Each structure stands twice: as C-alpha cells, then as structure tokens.
Amino acid sequence: MTRHRFVIAIAAIATALVVAAADYADARAGRGSSAGSRGMRTYSTPAPTQTAPSTAAPMQRSMTQPGRTGTAGAATAARPGLFGGMFGGGLLGGLAAGFLGAGLFGLLFGHGLFGGMAGFASIIGLLLQVVLVVIVARLLFAWWQRRNAPAYASGAPSPGAAPGGPTTHAYTGLGSGLGAGLGGGMFGGNKPADEPLSIEKEDYDAFERLLGDVQAAYSAEDLNALRRLVTPEMLSYFSEDLADNASRGVVNQVSDVKLLQGDLAEAWREGSTEYATVAMRFALTDRMVERASGRTVEGGSPSEATELWTFMRSRGGEWLLSAIQQA
Secondary structure, rough: HHHHHHHHHHHHHHHHHHHHHHHHOOOOOOOOOOOEOEEEEEOOOOOOOOOOOOOOOOEEEEOOOOOOOOOOHHEEEEEEOOOHHOOHHHHHHHHHHHHHHHHHHHHHHOOOOOOOOOOEEEEEEHHHHHHHHHHHHHHHHHHHHHHHOOOOOOOOOOOOOOOOEEEOOOOOOOOOOOOOOOHHHOOEEOOOOOOOOOOOOHHHHHHHHHHHHHHHOOOOOOOHHHHHOHHHHHHHHHHHHHHHHHHHEEEEEEEEEEEEEEEEEEEEEOOEEEEEEEEEEEEEEEEEEOOOOEEEEEEEEEEEEEEEEEEEOOOOOOOEEEEEEEE
C-alpha cells in the first residue's frame, strides 16, 4: 500500500511539472496556441516553407465558422435550399423538385404518390414509391454531407504550392535584427509566378516590425497599442489572456525579440481585403513575473519560437495581425 501511494505521489509531481512547462510554453503573445482568422483559408493548411517545413497546427479559436466563405449573403447563395441543392437549377431541376414534392405531400396525407391509379398501375406506383424513397434518402444524405463540410477557398491557387507539390524558394540570410528589412534577407521569395498578391520589401518590413510591436504591447498589457496592431478578433483573445494573467497575479514580460528567419507561405486577395501568411522563427526572452513583488516565477531564459503569422489589410491600408498558428 505504501509503495502504491509512493507511485501515485511521483506521478502527481510529474504531472504538475508537465503542466507548469506547458503553461510557460504558452506564455508569450498568443500563448503558443493557434487562433484567429485567415479569411476563406482559415481552415486550410498554409504551404510549408523552409522556416516551417512541417504542417501548421489547425485553428483552435476562430470567429470564422467552418463552411462560411464570406458574408452571410455569399454563404446563403453558395448553399441552395434542400430541393435546389439536390436537383440543381433550371427547368429540369424545378420539375423534378415539384414532382417529388407533390408525391411526398401525397404520402403524408395518405394518398400515396399515385393514389388515383388502380390495379397494375398501383403496383407500379408502389415500386416507384420505394425507388423514390431510396433515391430521396441518398440525396438527403449527400446534401447533408455537402452542407456540413467546411468550405475552403478554391478560386485562387495556393501560392505556396505548385501542381507537382509545394515549391519554396526560401533564403535564410540573417539581417541585423528588427527593422533590418525582411525582403532583403530574412524573408525569402516563396512566390510563384501566378501569385495573386505581390509582397514587396516594405511589406516584409511591416511584418517584422509588427512581430516586435505586438510582443512589446502584449508585454506592457497595453490594449490601446494592441488595438492599432491587431484585428478586433485577435484583440479579444489577447484581452482574455491578459485578464487570466491578472487573475493569477502575474505579468507576462516578453523582451529581446529578434527575428532569425522567415518565409512567405501564402499571399492572396479576397475582394478588397489582402492577406499574407508568413512563417517566422524568432528569439525572445519570456518570463512570468509576480505582479506584487516583481519576482520571476516562470521562464526568464532566452528561447526560440517558430510560428505562422497571418496579416490582413484593406487594399492600401496598414497591415494588422489576424491569426497566429503554431508550426
């Protein structure tokens, strides 16, 4: 019995250490999770790059619902009604839907699909009813599957993937830290010729600047600064995280943020909105500090992280952080 209790105690201590390590790993802005929205590509996988060659983690928190490809009007237009979805549009679709609808109403009221027939015709009607019921059941199942399947972007090719597989042209030369200019060295040109959105050097500079500014504002618990740097959705997630820290009596301090390597994974347009997803490997010092005493309770050693950040802007506007995914 004593030995059994000893084993349980060891297991409890190990679990506590794992949880503490997990809490620390999730300390920086975004808490090491995958959250936010990438427009119509929210639930699709960004193209692999040299910086993040593995598959990105799926979204754990997002205000974009699976199957929603745009505005409510667009979603409605993309999803016709029950009979319209089964038979399609046009004259034949309308006739088939009307015929089936009339037959089903006949069944409901006890007249059958061919209630006015007699003799051999009634037998044929019965067989047709059975066949139609089977067809309707299969069509209903197929329609239900289509309605509940996530709708991904399919209009534009994925800018990181060629027909024969993903193609990346990453360059890993290092610059002099934040503000050095991603387009000139840290970020590679992972951009095939048919890319629908061109990312220029000033865009790379903005991405690098946002990496440092977002971490600094999060560390300072400055929601006003974050409001200028991120989308309202990401602001809500950061606010929740900061409120959780406050309730625990700690402050997450992030310092010495330095971009080490980066690649463009995807860049595309959706109407007047532009998106860019970039993989970034960066160094940072991440610590949890006790709010009352200023004592470091977690972390404090230099570390590295690799994440995919998605930025969005209205055409001609400023880039804002709209999603973070773990590599």
